[in-house]
Amino acid sequence: MLKRIAIEDARLGMHVHRLEGDWVSHPFWRSQFTLESAADLEKLQASGMRVVWIDLAKGVDVAEPASTHTPTPAPAPALAEPPAVAAAQAPAPRTPAGWHEEQARARRLLDAVRPTAQRLLDEARLGRLVERGEADQLIGQVMASVDRHPGVLVTLVRLKQADAYTYMHSVAVSALMVALGRQLGLTDASCAEAGLAGLLHDIGKARIAPEILNKPGPLTTEEWVEVRDHPRRGHALLSSRGDTPASVLDACLHHHERADGQGYPDGVAGEDIALLTRMTSVCDVYDAISSDRPYKRAWSPAESIARMVAWKSHFDQDVLKAFVRCLGIYPVGSLVRLASQRLAVVVEHHPGHPAAPIVRAFFSLGSGHGIPPVRIDLRRGRDRIVSHEDPGPWDRDRLQALWLDDRSPVSA
Template sequence: MLKKIPTAQVRTGMFIHALDGPWLAHPFWKTKFVLEEPADLAALQGSKVPAVWIDVSKGHDLEAEAELHAPPEPAASAAEELPPSREASTRSTGRVTSAAEMSRAAALVNRSRQQVMTLFGEARLGKAVDAEQCLPLVEDVANSVARNPSALISLARLKTKDDYTYMHSVAVCALMVALARQLGLDEAKTREAGLAGLLHDVGKMMMPLGVLNKPGQLTDDEFNLMRSHPVRGYEALKEGGAVPESALDVCLHHHEKMDGTGYPHKLAGEQISLLARMGAVCDVYDAITSTRPYKAAWDPAGSVQRMAQWQGHFDPAVFQAFVKCVGIYPLGTLVKLQSGRLAVVVDQHPSNLVAPTVKVFFSTKSQLPIPVELLDLTRGSDRIVGREQPADWGFKNIDDFWSQQDGR
């Protein structure tokens, strides 16, 4: 049975079914859960949520408040009786290997593709974007990133030319969440960053398809038209009235540069908000590492290296934090080891950017394939001595080494 009570009367042990008020005022990613932690209770009561709906069939009722301090019974708690669900707290989502996360991330990629196509299709038809309906997807992305940032970010990079615009938004959402956490932003701001990433390119839905998907170089007029997409997106989101200011700002200013040479307003330095500076890095990285109608993808590690050389483009502190998110050698990078073997990066080490986990598969000495071996470079004496280009070796299936892992 559902019951609405003031937030001040909420106690631990209650099952929160829904929260009143705008979703950006909520202190949680989840919306249905057993309130177990005192810290979560304090966050809820310190928020702007005026009231909540509780489900007394799944947790404590007001009348049971006196029992909350009784010794726990040996029987399972309400939280233990609930089946695992997408509303589970991100705090309980421990880090796993990229291999263990890959299947869940792949399912999320497939599901999010259709959701974003629908969302952007409605925007193309002039319908307002409902930001609150985007929250479940942002939450799913955030949970995947919490378990392992590299899996979803790398899978989303494997988009096709046809679904680039849609999957680019999912990838930037994931990158923004990972970067926000790397920068130490709180969960509310992280949620806003994810939503901003998801919606940052909605203005491209107002562009003619012939220009948006043109395989060749754009004319000056076409290029100027494409440069209008931040303003067009901002206007469309603003008209809808349900999108937070932070997401509007990222949509409008993710093409600004620190030296003031960006567009549409030539903002410089601190004139650009932190989220927009984050959006600039995330947008460019996914764009240049993806195959697009008019160009082939750059390799991830090479892209990071090139971006580091673009003076005046990115906020240095934000970019340094971004590199810690994706790694100096992101998933899928072909590397040469000191032993003379070639390997593909399949996972990052959280605290050692130059020592990822790799799959060794080829000997440069014998010029022959060797048995595939999983190697944690934080253990043992071998190390990376440089990057290699798969095309130089005739390798066409490099992504299979990391994208088809099954977690075993």
Template sequence: MLKKIPIQQVQLGMYLQSMEGSWLSHPFWKTKFVLREAADLEALLTSGVPAVWIDISKGADVQTAPAPDSLVQALMDEPQPPPPPPASAPPPAPAPAAALARPERVSLGSEMGRAAQTINRSRQAVTALFGEARMGKAVDAEMCMPLVEEVADSVSRNPSALISLARLKTKDDYTYMHSVAVCALMVALARQMGLDETETREAGLAGLLHDVGKMMMPLEVLNKPGALTDPEFAVMRTHPERGYEALREGGKVSEPVLDVCLHHHEKMDGSGYPKKLKGDQISLLARMGAVCDVYDAITSNRPYKTAWDPAGSIQRMAQWQGHFDPVVFQNFVKSVGIFPVGTLVKLASGRLAVVVDQNPANLVAPMVRVFYSTRSKMPIPVQLLDLSQASSNDKIVSREAPQDWGFKQLDELWSKPAA
């Protein structure tokens, strides 16, 4: 049973179903959960959220909860996770060993070196893998799993490091590195959506192999520097089916992975391809693959198109009605950040900064590197600023387009240490 209560009545032990106000403004990395931590309660009470909806069949009611507290905004009507045990139930069983072994989160700077090594190894592995596929050899999915594991471990330590570095791919290696990037994005999204570790690895493998059908495309079409003609585009639209058949014939590929390969270009309104599936006809993993595939494509330099900035890409994707599953898309935004690493932002102080890391508990207050004054129109000493800390005395007021300011080397500010 759902009940709406003012923020002042929120208490630990309540099951937070949704929050009043914009889902982008609430302080939580997840949605629909039992409020157990005092720190989460404090974050909610100071978030400005006026009221919340609680489910008293899954958690404490106002009269029985032990202390005041707060919480959560529902993204939309997302699929309901399994209900948590009632307060009187015995403690849950220990987590599986695989989940316990997940690396702890570290800063982006700490992970950057390892992520770069993973990307270099991934580039070689995927180039070889796709090269064999182009020659008609079967793709051995089991051989891909060590690579998926390495990517998943990097994403566990810091999702932004590998995902952001993979975005810097060149036009020449786009086809190969796009698959690595989508693998990492799928892992991050799967974790955000609460999939278990086995399902998360399967999502990563699906991302890695989703575009294998492009290896069956004519090179003059695949690498064409300009826009495709209608006949050329018709050829390219066959890559999901070609990839599906190649993976199926090779064996050892699960049905969910095959499904993503075949259906990652389907759209929720039925206007996608190859089968024009609509809504729930599209599997969850394929809906996830659609979002991850498009985001990496439009934030990367390609043979015929210059990359869009990360936050601007998210803003545009949000406006494509009927394209993506709204719940999956909103979870995706939370997985990469409202202001992804590399985003140029303007602060209330009039300074410009580039986002260099996320604060998972507060997505609107990331770590930034300040470097320019809009008032003096001059560079200023580079400074690292954690906007989630009250001592920063600053906040983001807008996203800025790098081209409007003439910044051509913005990536160096977040991908390399400050001078």
């Protein structure tokens, strides 16, 4: 029998069936567990959750009649950082920029870095690497953009064309790594190293035939073996020059490892996977599944996040939680349904409010007709997101225009 109780009525011996609230807010790795220690009980009651469902068949009931007050929302606590992250020095405050101001800068940046990204790939095909200074300069530009507005560059770079995926993927992962590093509180030096890892993690794919990488149909066994060898090929190439940080070499070699040990090439698992490598795994997969490929249509940003959350055995959960907080549960560009029965596109996020972004409503499901686009801040008022929607039936260019040029009136 399941029972809904206020968080302050929880006690040792209860079996938690479900915590009611955002997944990114609760501090436990498991979704169902028995409260067996005072530390777990204290962690639960300090989590910011206000309601918990318990299973009376597997644990004890409340000691006395449960509280009759209606639980009220509370701010989510900060993410418990991995030891390697907690020890890092927090970066100095940055000067923020507005979305549209940074969007113009980010577009110019992407135009400028495309030749460098392409040359990085071309040189690697020949068994060479571009000068380290070129890579460092690119990372510096990425960091500056992320520091001015963390959401802009990582959103725009997702719009790369399918035929540019192979080389722009490295730029996208680099931007995501810097943004994730900032979310985790890494130092400037560590964020730069994270950006470099993102830029170079897939360099071994330059040594794989393009007809295999871009094959529209299933790979043969021999082709799959070839593709799975790209981490070792990249690691060998980066090792040959001698100036690549050890953490970047490890990210290149092990970014396809999984938390459960079922990845490749070495089957490394859990805490044996370095923090920077765990970060690279999350950023690499997100960009891969949310980008158009020659053989696959992109999943929407929100669907990509939802699927990654469901793949619990793949990723370090603390790193994934930080990544979700960085992009939001509904990343910019996501198509969502509101409680007011309107469709909207997510256009911007508020730090610390992953489920309440700013959206641009454009269609009434009640009338079945379009409405004048209106900008809505979901932290205010009564409207809220009830689900993400499949953008497939909609004109993607028109959806993109809704968040790329968000100058609609503001809802009260």
